[in-house]
Amino acid sequence: MTQSNSYQPLTVDTIAPRLGEINAITDHLGNNPNAWSADEVGDGNLNLVFIVKSPKGAVIVKQALPYVRLVGDSWPLPLKRAFFEYHALTRQMARAPGMVPEIYHFDEVQALIVMQFFAPHVILRNFLIAGKRNETMAHEMGLFAARTLFRGSDLSMDTSTRKADLALFADNAELCDITENLVFSDPYFDAGMNQHNSPQLDSIVARLRGDIDLKVGVQHLKAKFCNNAETMLHGDLHTGSIMVTGDETKVIDPEFVTYGPIGFDVGMMLSNFLMAYFSQPGHEVKSGDRADFQEWILGVVDTVWASFCAEFSQLWRTERTGILYQKTLYEDQGHDLAAEQALGQRLHMIWVDALGFAGVEMHRRILGLAHNADFEDIADEDSRATCEARSLELGRQLVVNAAQFAGMAQVIDLTRVINRGNWT
């Protein structure tokens, strides 16, 4: 693909002149850039995102900025994250076809990806805040997680290719550093960039930050995230990275891609549904009018995990072509049951990891730098603090007690119990 000379951030006014002669883009927007219009819609924390439309079509133009957008140029962040996002997308496209945007154009120097525009899809987080339902999304997200995570691992890949990808993505160190600090460390002490909303949370925050079992458990999870390079992760698989209509589901924004533990993506996803659940009372118009929707979200949690397990098991039985748990050792020796025993134990390990990571994500979204609209959009401070406190309590249970749940039914039961409580 063509490369430009020196990095320049785009503006709505320069997009047409700068991109108007690139065939991969004019194929979608037509050859008259004067008829293009661009809107900057980036609501994430890091990048410029434009929707560029013409009478013929529309594309997304995503460009990295040389700093963290949420914070400003006091926090530099390398442009190469676009390179990693591009490589993550190509691999996700191959591993979970149809679920990530098609790439039309990548310019490494401009840190720029031009890709498929999903319409009328909206960000899942906003969809859930609005109390809307999609009956296929939970199943689809289980499939996405299983397919990308299984197929990016030594369970499936040629190992020298996997090692080359491990090395490639290891250079995405600055974005990993954000996760390492903002997710796994800052929330657990009085770090400079932390914020939490309500003085009502002060006592529970103090309790969590004084909780040694929690703080040790979280660091074990951080060690797994940093070291246990099982598969290519999305790395930021929250409800803000998922787009839906009533019956379609797409996954975007994998710039936090890194090799890490399978349970990380799974847990982050589960956690964001659990936070959506806890936030619902804050979005009530009249008392109790989100109760049914809350139960629907718990169904999502259950289905995401069940769908992940079913697809992971299917892939285990049909695509286990990597160097781990080889069929040579099991099925070819008449030991089919060994393969099933190993599968069950691996799913258990993923489960325990996922619950732990889910708990950490629940903490950092309330105590750290980057918050969730699920809670932020709650206008009433008391209501918001109540929702957040419940989420913090479940997070603590999930980290410390991760290995002790009998199954998802018990996690969901505990979630309901905490939601009924009266923490402030």
Add this chain to the structure above:
Amino acid sequence: MTQSNSYQPLTVDTIAPRLGEINAITDHLGNNPNAWSADEVGDGNLNLVFIVKSPKGAVIVKQALPYVRLVGDSWPLPLKRAFFEYHALTRQMARAPGMVPEIYHFDEVQALIVMQFFAPHVILRNFLIAGKRNETMAHEMGLFAARTLFRGSDLSMDTSTRKADLALFADNAELCDITENLVFSDPYFDAGMNQHNSPQLDSIVARLRGDIDLKVGVQHLKAKFCNNAETMLHGDLHTGSIMVTGDETKVIDPEFVTYGPIGFDVGMMLSNFLMAYFSQPGHEVKSGDRADFQEWILGVVDTVWASFCAEFSQLWRTERTGILYQKTLYEDQGHDLAAEQALGQRLHMIWVDALGFAGVEMHRRILGLAHNADFEDIADEDSRATCEARSLELGRQLVVNAAQFAGMAQVIDLTRVINRGNWT
């Protein structure tokens, strides 16, 4: 360092003309290559190794061959392993000063390292076969393991440097592939390159290869080896990679270097001492004359682990400058005990991993391609089979029961019980 033009394997006759003008070498051997003499002493499985002597001194010249020496040119192996050995040695030198050979000269194209000659040191494996003792080695090897493994990890290193090293060593894929196949897979089915010595072992081998719990446990360990990139491993830390005198200890041959779990090096080392223990009856001149020496070896096993734990704990308390278990979160908050709790749990995880890896190593050295002189040098086939069978039995216990030992005393007790048995 200077690079030559095209790879050529050295011979005893070409060493002086080819290396005679390299200052880093003549510094040690003098400027008259005609006075140099070379002996090829490689008794390993992979490389050419020469001792080059002159009236002034002596050096080791180690050169990779483009194939596996043990097998021949039917098994190509890339020359770049010398590059990885060189980089491993520089890091080990910094992390465990004085315990690895000093490097005088590295030539990447020739896959050649000229390094310090240790004399009168002998390979520890031969030393143990001869029934000789060194009263400092066990402690030193615990220190070596703790220092290299702690200081190569996210417990200590700047994480972007660690990630760069992870990426660097990920390219050592072909040597990892040897470990992945020959250690973790081939021994557990009837693979082409396997060999075991005695028909007396056939029944136990059949039993182990039909043991589903064992075969599942081993693949979990393989997954840890392949994915859990905790630290820079030596990667081949058996008694053939250790050189001793009566009171000195050195570590050589890290070409299997890779990022992997801390417990791998520790377990491989423990395992080779346990095999030395089981092999002793085969080296008796009269019945029971190695009994005291066997007990001494069990003391080595105990001391290696205790020394590792003590040094690892010391480094944890004084050099924990990495991104994991940060003092910011613990000591700086008055939670010194959280740091100790985390240390205890990490040592437990390393312990469980190490026992498992030890068990696998005991199997592959008897059932796989690369055997140990400890057993191979036993002339009497019945005696050798008895020693090997005991080792196989302990290996199975260590893999399947790794998480269930109360401590090293119980491992040692089980080892003694198995040694007293009458397996054939």
